[in-house]
Amino acid sequence: MDLLPLFDWLDTSWLADLAKxxxxxxxxxxxxxxxxxxxxxxxxxxxxxxxVGAVFPEVPLREMLGYTRKWFDGALVASLVSGVxxxxxxxxxxxxxxxxxxxxxxxLVGALFVYIVERPLLRQSGDDLRPATRRLxxxxxxxxxxxxxxxxxxxxxx
Amino acid sequence: MPVSTFEKIAVVVCCLVLGSGAWFWGKQxxxxxxxLQMAQG
Numbered sequence: 001m002d003l004l005p006l007f008d009w010l011d012t013s014w015l016a017d018l019a020k021x022x023x024x025x026x027x028x029x030x031x032x033x034x035x036x037x038x039x040x041x042x043x044x045x046x047x048x049x050x051x052v053g054a055v056f057p058e059v060p061l062r063e064m065l066g067y068t069r070k071w072f073d074g075a076l077v078a079s080l081v082s083g084v085x086x087x088x089x090x091x092x093x094x095x096x097x098x099x100x101x102x103x104x105x106x107x108l109v110g111a112l113f114v115y116i117v118e119r120p121l122l123r124q125s126g127d128d129l130r131p132a133t134r135r136l137x138x139x140x141x142x143x144x145x146x147x148x149x150x151x152x153x154x155x156x157x158x
Numbered sequence: 159m160p161v162s163t164f165e166k167i168a169v170v171v172c173c174l175v176l177g178s179g180a181w182f183w184g185k186q187x188x189x190x191x192x193x194l195q196m197a198q199g
Binding site for chain 2: 130
């Protein structure tokens with residue numbers, strides 16, 4: 001599936017005009033994007049470190065999921081919305097950037113992992129999950145989100 | 159206690175994720191080492 005027409009459209013959209021013409025608006029949106037990433041990363045780390053047994057061993061897993069779930073969802077939506085706006089300013093440049101696609105792939109894999117594997121499994125088994133599976137789940141999630149974060153930063157240097 | 163089918167599938171998915179992560183970052187490290195060697199002549 002070629003997404004070039006979509007990026008081409010985004011590059012000439014009113015969103016791109018706004019992002020390119022107004023540095024103040026871009027800076028404010030970028031601030032919200034960074035804030036969303038901090039919250040997203042924080043929620044991922046808290047739950048994953050609990051899964052590998054590094055923090056809060058006394059807090060039940062289902063309870064931990066309950067604490068982090070809504071913040072994660074909100075941060076994911078906020079980062080996606082602000083990310084589309086920021087991308088519009090450099091849409092064509094991003095389309096040809098390998099690290100941008102690495103980040104997008106990681107983001108898709110991460111979201112699918114959270115909503116299809118991690119959460120349903122924690123809801124089903126909670127603390128009855130075998131320790132090895134629990135640790136594997138946490139480690140895998142951290143690898144995915146580390147890849148998203150690192151490739152995201154890499155965009156600026158490639 | 160028996161392990162559920164879902165848990166078994168999750169373990170396979172996790173192994174695939176960790177394998178893909180190792181492949182992706184391994185590739186990046188090898189590329190960086192190659193660049194370093196080229197820079198040193």
